[in-house]
Amino acid sequence: METSHWDAVIVGGGHNGLVAAGYLAQAGRRVLVLERLDQVGGAAVSAHPFDGVDARLSRYSYLVSLLPRRIVDDLGAQVHLARRRYSSYTPDPATGGRPRLLVGPSSTFGAVGAADDEAGFTEFYRRCATVTARVWPTLTEPLRTRSQLRSAVVADGGPEAQRAWHEVIDQPVGDAITAAVSSDLVRGVMATDALIGTFAGLDDDTLIQNRCFLYHLIGGGTGDWDVPIGGMGAVTGALVAAAARFGAQIRTGADVYAITPDGEVSYRDGDGDQRVAADRVLANVTPAVLARLLGEDEPDIAPGSQIKVNLMLRRLPRLRDESVTAEQAFGGTFHINENYSQLASAYRQAVGGSVPDPLPCEIYCHSLADPSILSPTLRDSGAHTLTVFGLHTPHTLTAGTPPDQIRRNLTAAVLDSLNSVLDEPIQDVILTDAAGRPCLEAKTTADLQDALGMTGGNIFHGALDWPFAEDDEPLQTPAQRWGVATAHERVLLCGSGSRRGGAVSGIGGHNAAMAVLGR
Structure with a gap:
């Protein structure tokens, strides 16, 4: 040879x-x-996953920050990216999704009884920026040591940077989040960045959740996730x-x-x-x-821990909260059943071998920020894509279960979670393909391992x-x-x-x- x-x-x-x-x-x-x-x-990669439907969906990865x-x-x-106008929308699961927290140009902490937390929320992320803004440029440079980088961060940011370094890098990030704000809902919005694709508790002494949190905030020094x-x-x-x-x-x-x-x-x-x-x-x-x-x-x-569901909708679903527009709700990250206590409960259920109920989920609508992925006919019809990312679904849950069955189980958990805060079943607005099948595609950790060679379905x-x-x-x-x-x-x-x-x-x-x- x-x-x-x-x-x-x-x-x-x-x-x-x-x-x-x-x-x-x-x-x-x-x-x-x-x-x-x-x-x-x-x-x-992108794909046309639904027969006869001219929509090019981001099949696995879907946003860019780093x-x-x-x-x-x-x-x-x-490479061209679009900035999302709104950061996040979070219906209150305790009330079936009517009061909500909108974070963006005009935030609504008071609507969920968390007016006193707005200052703590803002201050926490301002402190984090004293670390992320200094660390970000070093990612494309030779490695600093822990001591060298910490000294550089503190030299630039002073006592606030020293505090932020301790909060994000030295102790479980859950401690800093619970100290910054008191609302269970607001705490959950902050905590999700520590858990995307990572199976850990917020108080885990290994600090694996802190590393996930840091990478989710570090992109561009600001943590913006672009389309x-x-x-x-x-x-x-x-x-x-x-x-x-x-x-x-x-x-x-x-x-x-x-x-x-x-x-x-x-x-x-x-x-x-x-x-x-x-x-x-x-x-x-x-x-x-x-x-x-x-x-x-x-x-x-470490096992991967996520379920991703791609949907093609005839239109965006109605919300129980009539005070926001679809652009506001779906234009950023739509948090569902991600209160701090719900995240902790979901983690415990998954550790015990069960699919969490309710399943913490996040929604992202690519076509609102970038309609170019849809054909003109689909755009004119009001159709939209929807990506749902479910947390605390570790690869261990797939053990001993046929791939089709675990895919059905996790997809059902995702749809049930969505429906808990919508004013109509999501199934009622899912488009059908040329053969009359719902335009729904699920990707589990097993799918990532089998199709892409990602060991344990770990996206990192x-x-x-x-x-x-x-x-x-x-x-x-x-x-x-x-x-x-x-x-x-x-x-x-x-x-x-x-x-x-x-x-x-x-x-x-x-x-x-x-x-x-x-x-």
């Missing part, structure tokens, strides 16, 4: 792999990207175009089955077994998948790490300094499993490329 040689072979064509390919090819390196599926993008403008500009990628114009597939398309323009080669349908520490990669494609060699192999797969490809013992990976490829090195960690090599090192010098992480990976950011790919280039 003939073996071709490359400066870098990237295993996995997700968005991080494409970013790494773009940077390395731009620097004159010979780069080959190998993707198992018939399209690149990984979780950052993609630095620097990466987009460096690669000349045509990708054209859908998530448009982001991938822009990165593919950039990498190809610089000369990177991309092969789909290339199923990698082995990697050696000295840089040899074996894969199968339509022509049979193939083998390539590289000075550096960049692994845009989970650490567990990489270990398997290297023939090593797989590390334990494992528990998120702090965006700094511990003081005693070795930082001698470029790969260590950029947070992409493995046990093998010629094999680097370049995906969400790298030190500052997670979400649609490109940071893992950028940092792996910088390590290869010695920058």
Whole structure:
């Protein structure tokens, strides 16, 4: 078998792999990207999931916060994002969804009996910004140590930054949230950022929930989550175009089955077994998948914990609260059954092996901010997309249950939760496809593992790490300094499993490329 040689072979064509390919090819390196599926993008893809319905939905990932403008500009990628006008809408589940909290240009804390919490809410996030604004630029720089970064944050922000560092990084974030506000509903709105895709209690001593919270607030230094114009597939398309323009080669349908520490990669494609060699192999797969490809013992990976349901609606559903418009309610993040006490109860139920009832959920409507994903006919008809993200549904709930059954169970829990705060059943406004079937698509942790190779369905490829090195960690090599090192010098992480990976950011790919280039 003939073996071709490359400066870098990237295993996995997700968005991080494409970013790494773009940077390395731009620097004159010979780069080959190998993707198992018939399209690149990984979780950052769009699809027409419903027969005869001309709507291009973001199938897995759906919002962008952590993609630095620097990466987009460096690669000349045509990525366009829209800012959502409203932050969040939260009906009070205790009253069936009539009083509500709207956070945006005109917030309504008083409507849910939490007028006294508005100042504490605002002050808490202002303090957090003294940390996030300083940490954000360092994500595309060599790692600081914990002490170095803390000193820089405190030097810039003073005593308030020191307090915020302690609240977010040194103690369970639930303590800071409950100290800042007293309303169960307001506390829940704040706490959800610590739990998206993360299975933990808000008082967990491991602080895994704090790391999730920090990454959800850190994007751009402000924590804004923006809508990708054209859908998530448009982001991938822009990165593919950039990498190809610089000369990177991309092969789909290339199923990698082995990697050696000295840089040899074996894969199968339509022509049979193939083998390539590289000075550096960049692994845009989970650490567990990489270990398997290297023939090593797989590390334990924290389970994923989410259910995502994509819906196509004839129109947005009616609300029991007539004081807000559909644009206000669905234009930001729509929180359902996410009071602080409900989140704690749902976690306990899931730990006990049950699907939470009610299931904490969040709604996002892409088509309000970006109608371009719909055909003109659908737009004119008043149709809209809806994405529902359910919390505290760990991968352990799928054990021993057929995939179709767990999908039905979790989808039913999602729809029941939605209906608890709507003025009509969501089923009544779901569009049907060409065969008369409801336009509803569910993606469980098992689906992510089976379709995308995400171990345990974890959207972060494992528990998120702090965006700094511990003081005693070795930082001698470029790969260590950029947070992409493995046990093998010629094999680097370049995906969400790298030190500052997670979400649609490109940071893992950028940092792996910088390590290869010695920058």
